[in-house]
């Protein structure tokens with residue numbers, strides 16, 4: 231199952247980040263997933279839930295944003311959004327051989343609680359992606 235390995239590497243990154251930011255609990259993880267990554271959000275959610283059961287990410291919500299596939303025509307260099315799996319250039323009809331985006335899977339932000347202060351129910355105060363410290 232494809233989503234299981236994704237969920238595992240996702241959890242690894244999330245746990246690493248939570249350690250760096252001393253998060254006691256992860257509330258929300260925002261992801262961007264390209265359409266070509268062929269990820270089923272429900273399956274990813276389920277796998278992540280199962281894997282994170284005994285970690286600080288337990289109960290964290292996954293917010294998955296799907297990104298459209300963008301290809302670039304090899305003939306006229308036009309970048310266009312691929313719809314219905316059609317990689318034909320809308321300008322000249324040539325098949326686009328280069329994919330600009332659509333396969334990525336990236337973490338946009340991780341939100342959680344540090345538990346340092348008495349703001350334990352303030353789930354939105356978490357850190358955006360790592361700034362240099």
Ligand SMILES: [Zn+2]
Pocket residue numbers: 303304305306307308319320321322323324
């Ligand atoms: Zn073209």
